[in-house]
Amino acid sequence: MPTGIIESLDHEARGVTRLDGKTVFVEGALPGECVEYASYRRKPSYELARTLRVEESSAQRVIPRCPHFGVCGGCSMQHLDAEAQVAAKQRLLEDNLWHLGRIKADQLYAPIYGQSWGYRYRARLSVRFVLKKGGVLVGFHEKKSSYVADMQQCEVLPPHLSAMLLPLRDLVGRMSIRDRLPQIEVAVGEQITALVLRILEPLTPADEALLRDFADQHAIVFYLQPQGPATAYRYYPLEAPQLSYRLPDFAVEHAFSPTEFTQVNHAINRVLVRRALALLAPQPGERIADMFCGLGNFTLPIARSGARVLGIEGSPELVRRATGNAAANGLADLAEYRVANLFEITSEGLAALGRFDKMLIDPPREGSLDLIKSLDAEGPRRIVYISCSPATLARDAAILVTQKDYCLRGAGVVNMFPHTSHVESIALFERSPAT
Secondary structure, three states: OOEEEOOEEOOOOOEEEEEOOEEEEEEOOOOOOEEEEEEEEEOOOEEEEEEEEEEEOOOOEOOOOOOOEOOEOOOOOOOEOHHHHHHHHHHHHHHHHHHOOOOOOOEEOOOEOOOOOOOOOEEEEEEEEEHHHOEEEEEOEEOOOOOEOOOOOOOOOOHHHHOOHHHHHHHHHOOOOOOOOOEEEEEEOOOOEEEEEEOOOOOOHHHHHHHHHHHHHHOOEEEEEOOOHHHOEEEEOOOOOOOEEEEHHHOEEEEOOOOOOOOOOHHHHHHHHHHHHHHHOOOOOOEEEEEOOOOOOOHHHHHHOOOEEEEEEOOHHHHHHHHHHHHHOOOOOOEEEEEOOOOOOOHHHHHOOOOOOEEEEOOOOOOOHHHHHHOOOOOOOEEEEEEOOHHHHHHHHHHHHHOOOEEEEEEEEEOOOOOOOOOEEEEEEEEOOOO
């Protein structure tokens, strides 16, 4: 079997080495290590491989905390020291900005990171009845597989949810629809934990009694989802508090449904919002756009500063939620929301929204190509861009710098998902002095 010296990590946290002019991506290998590996896929210009033996180990290699690491596909970096994970993600961001966008930030911001265990307040758990495994499995998919991992615990879930995995297996196994319940979505709020059961058949009275007993015993709230996410409704107990998360720095609280998008890591989200607002520096009297605003995660803190803010979002349901949250926080006079498809916006459509002094952009992985292209010479003088894909950030940043007369003042990573290869980042763009 071949051996190789690992040069770096790629965007999926695989080690990168070279063999006869080919790039080899080696799962389970870390930079600086000499590993023996076996290739399982060969292409003309690259190979995919798995580590067989580490001949020279990195000083940053650690023993994975979770016994399911390597089988469960939920994490890919538990074998790397937590601080080294952050540094690797920062390097990946810099590499993407330079190699894909041919730009460098004037300043590299200190990375945002925090607790690396028990952080995941949102999760989508798969459920499968597997007779030869002894019954029902509840957990994440196995690595690169449609099978559900046989999990007894999960170190990235909050402890009370990790401890609930085995009881959930027992619960579903006792239900009449055990093979018609493919998913449990988890959402943890300030006061309650919600579990959304995706049910493909109605519950029997016996099923209902099981759910009520489980909810009472584990202090959770059950929702049922018979079809798409919009059909989810609270089942039991009805009198429990609503789901919400708070941003204490800005004295706002966001109510949300368990199937609506919110950040998985509440603690890191608080720091991210704080930094975004510091970079944006909203002032009373300014008019600011919050693009891809969701339920108002950044919109309401901007409004709390005294600036007038317009949140744009493609989902009517999220706009209704955001509007209600603005009213509940006493910010309806400063925060306005509209429904628009920002993936198809034109310069005319953007101009119709009026002029903005500043803009915050927080798109999904696809980035905000059409929005960036639609900016003109009258565009906002400052843009804060929150990204969950270094590649699309680099693409959009290159257009802002080379075509739209912005400077990339700074960029840094946000470790929203410790132990995974997911890279969140934040960047600040300002109009060049000459413009």
